[in-house]
Amino acid sequence: MENANGASRGVVPTEGELTAALQSLRSESPALGTPKVHALLLAQQPTWSVSEKRTRKVLQALGLVLSSGNSSSKPTGDRKYPASQLNPSLPLEQMTNAVKTKYFNDAKGKGLVATRKIEKGEVMWKEDPFALAAEWELYELQNKSLACFYCSTPMSHSSNAVLRCTSTSDSLACPATFCNRLCRSRAESLGGHSMLCPGANPASNELLAFVEKSQWQALHALSRCTARLVMRKKAAILKKGGQKERAEVGKAFEDDWAIYTALAVLSYEDRFKYAEEMGGEPDRAAWQKAHKLLVNAFDKERRKSNLAHDPVFDEELFSYEGFLRGLGRMSLNMESHGGIYAVHSHINHSCTPNTSVRHHDQSNALSRITVLASSDIEAGEELVITYVDPSLGVRERRKRLAEWGFGKCTCGRCMEEEKSLPPQIEPASGQPAAGPDMSDLSAEIKAGLGLL
Numbered sequence: 001m002e003n004a005n006g007a008s009r010g011v012v013p014t015e016g017e018l019t020a021a022l023q024s025l026r027s028e029s030p031a032l033g034t035p036k037v038h039a040l041l042l043a044q045q046p047t048w049s050v051s052e053k054r055t056r057k058v059l060q061a062l063g064l065v066l067s068s069g070n071s072s073s074k075p076t077g078d079r080k081y082p083a084s085q086l087n088p089s090l091p092l093e094q095m096t097n098a099v100k101t102k103y104f105n106d107a108k109g110k111g112l113v114a115t116r117k118i119e120k121g122e123v124m125w126k127e128d129p130f131a132l133a134a135e136w137e138l139y140e141l142q143n144k145s146l147a148c149f150y151c152s153t154p155m156s157h158s159s160n161a162v163l164r165c166t167s168t169s170d171s172l173a174c175p176a177t178f179c180n181r182l183c184r185s186r187a188e189s190l191g192g193h194s195m196l197c198p199g200a201n202p203a204s205n206e207l208l209a210f211v212e213k214s215q216w217q218a219l220h221a222l223s224r225c226t227a228r229l230v231m232r233k234k235a236a237i238l239k240k241g242g243q244k245e246r247a248e249v250g251k252a253f254e255d256d257w258a259i260y261t262a263l264a265v266l267s268y269e270d271r272f273k274y275a276e277e278m279g280g281e282p283d284r285a286a287w288q289k290a291h292k293l294l295v296n297a298f299d300k301e302r303r304k305s306n307l308a309h310d311p312v313f314d315e316e317l318f319s320y321e322g323f324l325r326g327l328g329r330m331s332l333n334m335e336s337h338g339g340i341y342a343v344h345s346h347i348n349h350s351c352t353p354n355t356s357v358r359h360h361d362q363s364n365a366l367s368r369i370t371v372l373a374s375s376d377i378e379a380g381e382e383l384v385i386t387y388v389d390p391s392l393g394v395r396e397r398r399k400r401l402a403e404w405g406f407g408k409c410t411c412g413r414c415m416e417e418e419k420s421l422p423p424q425i426e427p428a429s430g431q432p433a434a435g436p437d438m439s440d441l442s443a444e445i446k447a448g449l450g451l452l
């Protein structure tokens with residue numbers, strides 16, 4: 001077979017090569033149907049011989065096929081709902097033998113299911129954040145050198161173990177202090193601290209000042225994710241040494257990139273359709289300003305490390321569209337205390353949850369979460385948490401979920417309560433429960449929505 005360029009198509013790519021190529025095409029063009037993706041693939045790889053059927057199969061295995069027009073579970077109307085994909089390189093087996101990932105369908109996306117029976121109270125796994133936008137009280141402590149800049153655990157100045165970031169520029173000193181050497185080295189190797197350090201990168205100061213003033217947690221989390229990804233990408237590009245060392249650094253970036261791009265995504269524009277229907281006015285001027293500040297903060301690094309030479313990376317993080325998708329990723333996947341977690345972010349919502357999340361390690365790893373079974377879970381059963389206050393009535397719960405950009409909840413409890421619902425009257429129990437978790441959540445909803 002010969003293509004238009006005259007090159008012959010004889011190369012049959014391996015599953016891994018095809019998967020990587022399709023993942024990058026999909027993240028570049030998330031809205032294209034399979035035939036178009038297939039055509040793009042062949043244009044990009046003029047020597048490859050790949051059928052559309054094989055392309056579809058790989059896309060399906062990755063959870064990257066868009067919903068077809070006649071699927072009965074497809075959301076109705078013009079509104080878009082979050083899309084997600086599986087990350088084949090997620091190191092789940094290293095964390096737990098109790099759960100595995102599963103792609104349900106295009107409407108529901110991915111989730112986690114039990115691989116065996118799990119007893120109520122069992123700790124299923126513990127997890128450190130991929131990126132953390134500490135809650136504002138903690139962030140203030142971090143900026144006063146009173147909480148670890150990496151794991152956010154509060155600490156006292158008198159502690160001998162306190163280590164400072166030593167970067168200073170002409171006029172700016174970095175306030176960051178760390179619990180110990182491990183936190184300090186991880187802040188750089190996993191957090192890309194120097195990218196958002198006022199001493200090492202003064203250009204980031206305006207972004208962080210805006211984040212703090214607006215208390216926009218999704219923007220904060222996106223800035224932290226971007227710092228991590230840019231730092232890892234830069235390391236992969238600049239790494240010298242033997243092939244093995246370079247391959248390791250390259251893989252560290254690829255694994256991070258796979259985690260980021262597999263997070264459920266809904267562009268801020270789509271997310272705000274509901275807010276607009278409800279009469280809210282998304283602050284697009286603030287979005288544009290935030291985008292400009294984020295681009296400025298990383299501009300020097302992008303030029304220094306030639307990051308723009310990877311168009312997929314550059315587009316996904318620094319174009320305005322990519323930025324809006326990034327904000328959507330953050331607000332959809334953020335745990336209520338501001339962390340983005342690679343595995344936790346897979347857990348879907350139900351109004352009768354069987355899973356709960358705790359911050360147990362208050363003394364030395366505050367940002368670490370412990371995920372445990374809040375009731376017995378059978379093998380094959382899906383793990384679910386609640387994204388909204390479960391004491392609310394069904395209409396109010398659905399309204400809150402819609403504010404987050406999710407579709408109508410059709411969990412067993414919602415369907416049951418819907419039957420006994422008088423038309424348009426919320427049950428009397430529909431008052432928000434008082435409690436720190438829920439007020440955090442509603443504050444985050446506001447912050448995450450960017451209604452400044």
Ligand SMILES: [Zn+2]
Nearest residue numbers: 148151179183
């Ligand atoms: Zn720490």
Ligand SMILES: [Zn+2]
Nearest residue numbers: 165174176197
């Ligand atoms: Zn610093």
Ligand SMILES: [Zn+2]
Nearest residue numbers: 351409411414
């Ligand atoms: Zn429900």
